[in-house]
Amino acid sequence: MAADGTQPEADLAQPRADWTQSGSEFWAPQRNPVETSFAMQPTVYADENFFAAEQERLFGRGWVGVALTSEVAQPGRLLVRSIGGRSILLTRSEAGVRGFLNSCRHRGTELAEADCDIANTIRCPYHRWHYSADGQLVAAPLFDTVPRDDFDMADYGLIRVRTQTWGPVVFACLCEDTPPLGEWLGDLPQRMAAYRFDTWQPAGIEGASCTFDVAANWKLLAENFAEYYHLAWVHPELAKVSRVADHYRYQGPGMYCGQTTTPVSGDERDDWLKLPPAAGLDDSDAASGRFLALFPNVTLAVLPSHMFVMMLEPLSAGRTLEHCTFLFPPGPMTAGEPSAELRELFEITRRFWIEVNDEDIDICERAQRGISAGGAPPGPLAPRFEEPLNRFHKMTADLMTLPCVADLPVPAGDRPGSVDLYGGEPNPLPPAAERDAST
Missing domain, CATH: 2.102.10.10 (Rieske [2Fe-2S] iron-sulphur domain)
Structure with a gap:
């Protein structure tokens, strides 16, 4: 950081040693707390040499x-x-x-x-x-x-x-030194246990799986999923069912970023509420949408009635495949052939998700063009809305620089209540994991 508090000019040709050396100044802005942290350098998204190093050190050593x-x-x-x-x-x-x-x-x-x-x-x-x-x-x-x-x-x-x-x-x-998946995921299996994901299945229905070829770096797609700063402007229709004011963080210890919409709204649009919900959910899970970015390349959007799973397959610095699938809890969507009525309701849900995803693809491709062709120096993160990005950036820096991944520091969880929300109100229906942690 310069003496005047600004970021230095972006450099798309940083030497490899700066990316992979422990203690490198290249990652210093990401090591700060979110209130003094900055976005990552353009190199991280646009340089093919960085992409090659990332394939080796991040995808070659993480649970993918x-x-x-x-x-x-x-x-x-x-x-x-x-x-x-x-x-x-x-x-x-x-x-x-x-x-x-x-x-x-x-x-x-x-x-x-x-x-x-x-x-x-x-x-x-x-x-x-x-x-x-x-x-x-x-x-x-x-x-x-x-x-x-x-x-x-x-x-x-x-x-x-x-x-x-x-x-x-x-x-x-690929790496024998990486801690087991249970340590990597942290509290996520316990946090999400009530959904009983091992019983959720795809449905034999047209449109339940699709793949998108996106002209953007995989990290831009993961970051976009993890933050809701862009919601009102990029997704005006989504903001009617997943309102900015109803967003809260949903993060315990683990290699993931999380946010929740509580409650999911149905007063202006009820696209997410059309399908039959899972049985046995508590008051918080039954009213909420959970949005999880599992580092590095899996995102889960979990609603009471369905889940939209996306796996990111990086092909180059500026190209990623999104493999998307809808999953459903045990019930009429997975018990044989769905009825014509259920197919119609699913089509409403599917169309809404694809519209939202198309908006995300468009803005991420635009971000990629700006980073690659413009390369402005990174700006500051918004503390309330982009804290999950600061968490994501730290995980990226750790995997890129650790000499031995056995020493990987798994991020700690947010504290219960409002202390970490940077101006947001406490969740009116906190998830069971946070209620248990506060007692």
Whole structure:
């Protein structure tokens, strides 16, 4: 920061050492509390060299959302995903979801190009080495023709990739030093336990899944989801059901940013309230919308009747795929074929979400153009509305600079009540996790 309190001019060619060295001045503005913090440098969003370093140090060491559990619910299904620049396979066996590098142990051939059914056997297309869904080598054709004394099939199973699930999401991690997913998520599983996400499913209905190709950096999309400063101007219709005055933070300890709308309003627009709600929710969950950005690449918008899940797949510094899916609690939307009435109600909900997402895509692409072609120095964050961004920026800085990710500091949670709200009123229906913490 300059002596006059302003940020230095933006530089799109920062040396790599500045991005990855612990204690680097590059990240100093993000280390401050939100009331003295600034947005991140244009380099972070627009430089392809930074993107490459980020793939290695952030996506290569974090717990990254790679699939929905419903996509690999049955044995015999094989998924192909990319994480940190590496291609991985996901399978399900009796032992659960398993992840492997997409590379044969013979001569490294790619085992699969796209999602497919495998009848529980993964076959290399080159020399037909066979692997079980657990990754064990079960056949190496013709190796018994001239036996090798040093060859034992038990030594040549597929290379494992750590996988764990929570709720509807399968996470993968390439780094053995990264703390377990339970530590990464912090209090989120307990905070969201009443929803019983393991029972939520997609519906066999047109439009329930879609993918968008966005000309913006993945972090701009995650940041946009995490803050509500833009709400009134970018989403005037959304602001009728998710009013700025009804927003509160929803953050315990964990690698996530959260906010809640309490209550979700239906007096001007009731698009979010059309579908039948989940059973067994308490007064806070039944009246609220929970909006969670799971670091780095998963966002969950949870309403009493449905969930809009988005997984971000970074392709380059300025291009991201959004994989979006609607999930529903046990009930008429998932118990067989939805009725014509339910399909009509879902279409109202779906159309509203897509309209909102289109508005977000448009503003994020505009932000990307401004950052890439304009590159103005970063400005200050708004304390009440952009505190989750300060939290997101700190997590980014930590993953980029920590020599060993085993030392990762998981962010602490907000304190109950109004003390952290920077001018907002206390939540009139605090979630159970915050009521419990205040007693």
